[in-house]
Amino acid sequence: MSLQNPKVGFVSLGCPKALVDSERILTQLRVEGYDIVPSYDAADVVVVNTCGFIDSAVAESLDAIGEAMNENGKVIVTGCLGKKSELIREQFPDVLSVSGPQDYASVMEAVHKALPPRHDPFLDLVPDYGLKLTPHHYAYLKISEGCNHRCSFCIIPSMRGDLVSRPVDEVLREAERLVKGGVRELLVVSQDTSAYGVDLKYAPGTWRGKEYATRMKALCEGLSELDAWTRLHYVYPYPHVDEVIPLMAEGKVLPYLDIPFQHASPRILKLMKRPGAVDKTLERIQRWRAICPELTLRSTFIVGFPGETEAEFEELLDFLDQAQLDRVGAFAYSPVEGAAANELPGAVPEEVKHERLARFMERQGEISAARLEAKVGTVQRCLVDFLDGELAIARSMADAPEIDGTVQIQDGRDAGLQPGEFVDVRIMGSDEHDLYGEVEYAETGDTSPLALRVL
Secondary structure (H helix, E strand, O other): OOOOOOEEEEEOOOHHHHHHHHHHHHHHHHOOOOOOEOOOOOEEEEEEEEEOOOHHHHHHHHHHHHHHHHHHHOEEEEHHHHHHHHHHHHOOOOOOHHHHHHHHHHHHHHHHHHHHOOOOOOOOOOOOOOOOOOOOOEEEEEEOOOOEEEEEEEHHHHHHHHOOEEEHHHHHHHHHHHHEEEEEEEEOOOOOHHHHHHHHHEEEEEEOEEEEEEOOOHHHHHHOOOOOEEOOOOOHHHHHHHOOHHHHOOOOOOEEEEEOOOOHHHHHHHHHOOOOOHHHHHHHHHHHHHHHOOEEEEEEEEEEEOOOOOHHHHHHHHHHHHHHOOEEEEOOOOOOOOOHHHHHHOOOHHHHHHHHHHHHHHHHHHHHHHHOOOOOOEEEEEEEEEOOEEEEEEEEEEOOOOOOOOOOEEEOOOOOOOOOEEEEEEEEEEEOOEEEEOEEEEEOOOOOOOHEEOO
């Protein structure tokens, strides 16, 4: 190793919660004087943060470890797949260390052993909000870890444990630092956002001289005091979620809910060990939209779950027709090692799974296209993500990064838009996923950049 700062390569896989883990490790590495480099050749050691949720994620993680071993040879493995250390060491016996999710101390210990730090306080300047793997203008805000549910298709509790909520004042202080650092959108993530604080018995915390309960509604009220969008992910449709909808109607929180419904057949939901009151869910959706007509609902579903009949799949399609969800993702059921659902009878043939998935996506595609078409002619507040030629690629309040559609602003470059800016856009067209529009200028008729309706 040279006299320069020791250099670490980093590979981050998996969900936004894993991304937050990566950001925390990277921040600690920079605090201790390590340089983060973008190539295997430049790195003295490589850290791979893995995912282990489904078979395809396991395969991707193992491929990433293998690539790092071939290209560099000094590899530290962490993350969810680290819970299956025997699987990793069987294929890659020479990895330097294997640890599970959130085990930051083990990762740092392994880095120190392989590559002692060379601390220089003049070089190791790190923003107080830490290092981020997302663009500068948005950030994931992880409010808890683990999950108390025992869904039959999921092994996350075995990897990440039961629910452990962060104190509300700690979360709000982190959010404040992020916004002061330039973040314009906070994406609240956890395994179950609506269960936030139940393990702490909703204990109060103080921020900016005001007391807040460690509870989803109180957290949203606190976040609304910051000059940023707040978007809620992974929300179960519990009755107390009703309390957050008025905040959305008042513009304090983005009118957006990411709810993992998973299915619509009561019997299949029972086999999944999920809430099964489908009629009540539909009623709740109607009430939410009555209070907040701008509400966007996103969800995920599993088709081809063990035992799923054609009639039960049709129930799922009927649910789509009734719920009229804005954004939907779906997966053909895939067995996950260690999941209870593997023991259920009535495995659905692969060809049937994929035929149902295609029908599901076709039905939802029609719904999504119609809901987007209804926005043509409206003006949407958007956040610019990046420039692409003459276009500015942005997102409306209805679009989460990476998983939803975009708003393509046709005159974005001419208007002088930059990533991280808010701008009002008149919607001129749509398709199944995206909206197309032009900058909405102030009523003065002046089309100079100063006349843009930009926050």
